[in-house]
Amino acid sequence: MSKIRLNIFLGLIFISYYYDLYSQIQDKDDIQTQEVTVVKSNQPIISNVFKIRSAPMIGDTLFQQKFKIEYDHISAPVVSTFVPNKASPLKLKKQESSFLYNSYFSWGYGNQSQALIDFASMISIDRNQSMGVDFNFTSLGSQNNTLLKSQQNYFTTSFLHLFKSTKYRVESSFKFDRRHLNFYGLFTDYDWVNIPSFRSSLIDAEQNLNYLKIKSNWEWFNSIVKKIDFDTMLTIDYFDNTEQLINLNSEIRLPVFDFFLELKPNLNYINTNFVSSFIDNAPLNKQTSLLNLDFQIVNIGEKANFEFGTKAFYLFGDSIEKSNLYFFPKIKFSYRASSSNLSSFIEFDGDLKLNSYTLFSKTNPYVFPSLNLRPTNTPYSARAGVKNSLSSGLEFSFAGIYSRSEIHPIFKRLPYLISNFDLAYNMGTSYEIVYDRLDQLGFETSFLMRFNEYNKLSINTKYVNPISFNEISAWNVPSLTIDFEAHFRFFNKIYLQTYGNYIGRRDSAYHPVFLNTDFFESKPEIKSLDAFLYFSSRLIYQTKSNWAFFFEFKNNFGSNYSRWAFYQDYENNFLLGLRYKFDIVL
Template sequence: MRKQISIITLILFLANVSALWSQERDKDTIDTNVIDVVKPYTPSVSDAFKVKEEPNLDDDVNTSKKEVQYNIFSFPVASTFTPAKGKAAVVDKEKPPKLFDNYASLGFGSYTTILGELYLNHALSRTESVGGYVSHHSSQGGINDVLLDDNFLDTKLNVNYASNLRDMSWNVELGGLHQKYNWYGLAQPLFNEATADSLAVAHTFYGAHVGGDVKFEESYLESVSVLFRYFGDDNGSSENRFKMQAQAAIPIADEEISTTLYLDYLGGAFDRNYFTNTELKYGNFNIGLAPVYRLTQDDLTLDLGVSLFYLNDTELGDNKFYIYPNIAASYRLVDEVLIAYGGIKGGLNQNSYYDFSQDNPFVSPTLVVAPTDQQYNAYVGLKGKISNSMSYDVHGSYLADRDRALFINNDITIAEEDYTYGNSFGVVYDDVATFSVGGELHVDVNRNFTLGLKGDYFIYNADQQAEAWNLPDIEASLFMDYQIDKHWFAGASLFFVGERKDQFYLNSMIFPATPQIVTLDSYFDINVNVGYHINDRFSVYARGNNLAGNDYARWQNYPVQGIQVLAGATYKFDF
């Protein structure tokens, strides 16, 4: 044992001496130079490691978690609470009125007046319908201090058929008219009852027309309308007119040009002219083309176009070509409150015997019929809304017409015809410049009350004629409609027409043939109506016309009926 301990002690001692000798040797050989680090250590995210939330355990025994179970001991509980059901708020609203497709109206009044209307419409299918309209207005007359009968008759008839298809809609119509008026305007005291008893002054018009139109969807050709009308009277006069108008959107490059094409033929004849028995014929055929390019930018809308017309006088053989401006613009200065607009346009207007007779039923069957060359109509204006219920329009214009038709009292010739006693009107043509200013005001006080006011002032300058015959210097009107309640309704219309000039000319060997200018007084006409809806179908109404009681003359020597009262009923129904 001691020997082993001695050996172990010797080994440890030798090891210790050897270590000390090694340290001394290393001390003598270490280089003391400075060491440069070329690339310092830069730690990165990849060098990091995540510490596990649940580290591994090296225990010999790993205890597991016990599963905990939760139990809810529920049992029913009796309750007496009952929630109230939701209920929508009740909104008071009126029952919409029943709309009908047909109605008939009949009224009787003073001067033995009869006024009737019948409108019918019936749907044959979802896309087809037929309809018709008949109107009749007549009076037995009775104007004070009139030497001749002043009764009249005006009846119009129209039937139509319409079809609405997917890509187009079209309709055709057939109509006719029968009118009778008397040349009762004898100048007094120049003529007396003895002269009146020898005259038969009834003048009857009759006519018929057929026409139609078609509209296309998603097509360059947008619409086409045609009309043929025959018109004549019991004095051998006859007139034929054919009109066609087509509208198309013609694409040019990336733009569309709105273009309108016009075709208008007019031909007619009178048995004689006013002074001789020579037949009077007339005929005109014109073709028009009016392309318009519309430019829209922000608040500005500008239409740039031109109207081209070719006229052929089929009786005289004359041919003319016309070019008119067709420019219009509008600019919103203040949104819907203030809009400025203006333009300059022109056109060739076809006059006809039918149009003249509807404007003045006392014309003689001896008229010269020619077109009017409207060289230009320059206009400017301001329009907009003052409030949600009030809108306005203020405008002015300067119109230059060449060969404008003017009604003038025919010369007194006392010939064999009953309309040659100064009791009929002819037509003269002259170059007339017209300057006008005016305005309109429309007010919707509420859903049941509307009011409209319009007025215009005119200044005329005729070239050859002494005056712009029978053209008023002032025209004003007021319209009012009021739905008083569910049953009662009322309305009113007021008209004011200023002074007009006409001519009185006695062409006789006995009396001096000197024309005299006659000034026709201005007049004011008040018309009122009131009605009551008995139910959805029946209504009764009453009307009062010319309530101012002014026996004014719309035309020279033609006083109108005084105060007129009429009452009637209307019935609405469906088939």
């Protein structure tokens, strides 16, 4: 029975297999053909890849476009007398290229035994550092109609190192300055041959002033401490007098709300050693220090700026002043409207500063080689005026000024000494320093015109009425001074540089010469000195190469004397020289 069932099952499977096979064969014969269209994506060619596709333009419905009108031109026969010129090619002109060099050397020679040697160089070490050197020597021969030697020569050399980064800047320098001159300014109304104490063949008229200065200035751009300046100077003259100076200045600025709080602590030290004084010939030594602190609030606005604070001074050392502690106010205010180039300002403050043999000898090289040194006390100093600055390069300012100095230094001519030891500075040719109360009331103006980079003109004028209280006159203080400077360039090759200094009338002390005795206590007579104008001009012709020719002219107009009485100035000085520019690469 089981076999019968197995055979029936196998039979059914066999019949099912052949039936499926037969159905597939029939379907294969009936398969229909269909077409399929394949659309490929866009494949840009190489030339279209780099094209900038234009943005679609969408019309603005709020904007009414203008209709484009086209005209049809109708040609008509006319008679024309126009004859066109033949085209000619443009002629290109080669522009002269101007190269900037980091070094130059100048040499010149002129009348009055003039000589000039000048060398300067500023070399870049890397992108942050540069180094410079400067050397200058000038000389002048003796003048005519002077009994004593009058030749002069000046020598200056300096070395500079500059470092600058994004955070701070450092400038350090070393400078040596030597000035060789003579005390030749004798009174012109005496017959010096008949004065027994005047022995011209034995007189020593020389004076050598030597200044050695080391300076380092630090400046920070984004710091509370803005700057620190340090400098020290050593002065030695022909008579072995020495002086040491040390100055330390700093500035601290703190932001407080919309203002700045500024602190400026400063320290000054002077040590002076004179070999002998004027009267008793005894050594004179003095050490003085001054500590100063400026405290002020600063506001910098769009229209108004002001500074308000106080200045405190503490004086210690070998001082004979009645007080060692001083306080002065400090006020500065300026205002300018937003639509105007005119600004008004007012300034009021006081000051106390140390005086030194170095400062006086640079101002007047004929000072006696032993001075009485006291600090200058100026309790009142005020300026008020207006300033106009235009975008065209024109600047102008006018200010009224007033100052009162309780202890003001004045250069006073010394008398002739019978016991002069054959030294020229004992023969009425030198100046002492006297201190007096001095009031000055007047005005000052400044004018500046910048035409372009190479052409500018500036004039500064100051007029005051000096009034002294103990001395019979404010000795050697002129009422009017004018300084002017001009730079011009012509045809890109010729440069003109002009400097001038005008000094008005002033009074000088005059002591008669006594043949039998030295008369120290006599009151001097007043000798009025005429105004004079010192003029200096240099004309430079720059060639296409590195060479340049220059011509210098210097003269003194309007007076027989220079700045100081009986010191005859050089007249009509001419100098011709060459300058060569080049590069020094490290």
